[in-house]
Amino acid sequence: MRIKFFSDRLAAPAAALCAAAMMLSLGACGETAASDDAGDKSSDNTTSQIAGVVAKGDPGSKPQISLNSTPMTVKDGAYAILQEGDGDVIEDDDRVCVQAIYVNVKDGSELASTWEDGVPDCSLSLADGNLVESYRDVIVGQKVNATIAWGINDENSSGTSYLSVLTFVSKSKDYTRATGEKVKDIPSDLPKVTLDKDGKPSIDMNGYKGSDKLVVQPLIQGDGATVAEDGTVKAHYTGWLLDGTQFDSSWDRGEASEFALDQVIKGWTQGLAGQKVGSQVLLVIPPDLGYGSTSTGSIPADSTLVFVVDILATY
Known part of the structure; x- marks a missing residue:
């Protein structure tokens, strides 16, 4: 038998990205969309890319997100690399810590942000096999302080579609046994x-x-x-x-x-x-x-x- 955890801690694979560090729940991610166009990082996955999203600011700090035009539409799982990182390369067995901004694609307004709390979410492990492969393919090979936006098509009554804008602020490797x-x-x-x-x-x-x-x-x-x-x-x-x-x-x-x-x-x-x-x-x-x-x-x-x-x- 396993220890009684009282509730299942592990999130669904896609939710690990769309809900990482989330302060409010706006809905679940859908399936990854088929590719519309190719980019440098999309050659090994089938995720389409988002155009018209701009991030300003120093890598590793809260970016200023703007949309070239509104309203815009996004596909579930579509992404855009908004800022290149300037830190260590993220590897396929890393645990990464993220800060997040959630942006309404109808008007470009900020729905929520985790930056103000100053505590990144470090729940995203690239080694545990629970992450959808197309998301993982985008993250692996990026550098710490990179900022990437993912599209979320929400199906709640408000019909809110939004961008989950994640900045990868640090990385580490989990131990496999006690070491000390x-x-x-x-x-x-x-x-x-x-x-x-x-x-x-x-x-x-x-x-x-x-x-x-x-x-x-x-x-x-x-x-x-x-x-x-x-x-x-x-x-x-x-x-x-x-x-x-x-x-x-x-x-x-x-x-x-x-x-x-x-x-x-x-x-x-x-x-x-x-x-x-x-x-x-x-x-x-x-x-x-x-x-x-x-x-x-x-x-x-x-x-x-x-x-x-x-x-x-x-x-």
Whole structure:
């Protein structure tokens, strides 16, 4: 079984672009349109390009967006590269952080912007396979601080069509396992964790009987970004009962999990908030911070849960 996330955090592939950093929801992206004309970046995809959109300003700062004529029409998935970047080249295994402006194509007005908050959205991973290939093809090979507009044909009652104008302000690579300094002086009465060559943990309960309070013991101390209490985490993990029975493992599924900390059991929220990316953490979660008196899958009611969590990314 998987950890109970209470709701599905992962967005639909196209929505990862049309809703990245979105402060208001104006509708869903449609299917990528067939190509009308070719450009330098469209030779390897079937996305049409948008003409008549201009961006002014320094790369990496909020651009001033104008339309040559209004009203204009846009196809879902059509794009325009408005500003070339001046930073590092974006690669196909990067996580990119974006700032966004949403522009009404009927009159050129700004519908919303994330720039004013000063906090980019870093939820867009090019490596996880969830992004529509035509979008990915446009982004890969661009440089940090590039600005690209995508067309969104909205189908709500207002009939608002708009441009999602994204500036790629930074990039990073997700960890594949915990990477940092091994923690010394771990209490000897806690379960003993060993790792295989790939970083997958196994556990010896070492006679441990559990605790009525949350135990948070870093095993490897990373030096990446700090996990916020309301943040989202990408992690590899394995979970056991106190008798050593394994009930879940992202390692066995071959894919790390992403989840918002406000959508998981309290023991995860409290245990991971404040930790740093690259860390590996042993969590011992008493029933009242886990699933309580409820039986969940192969987890009996009133179970103490033991997890080893590798924190691979946060945003």
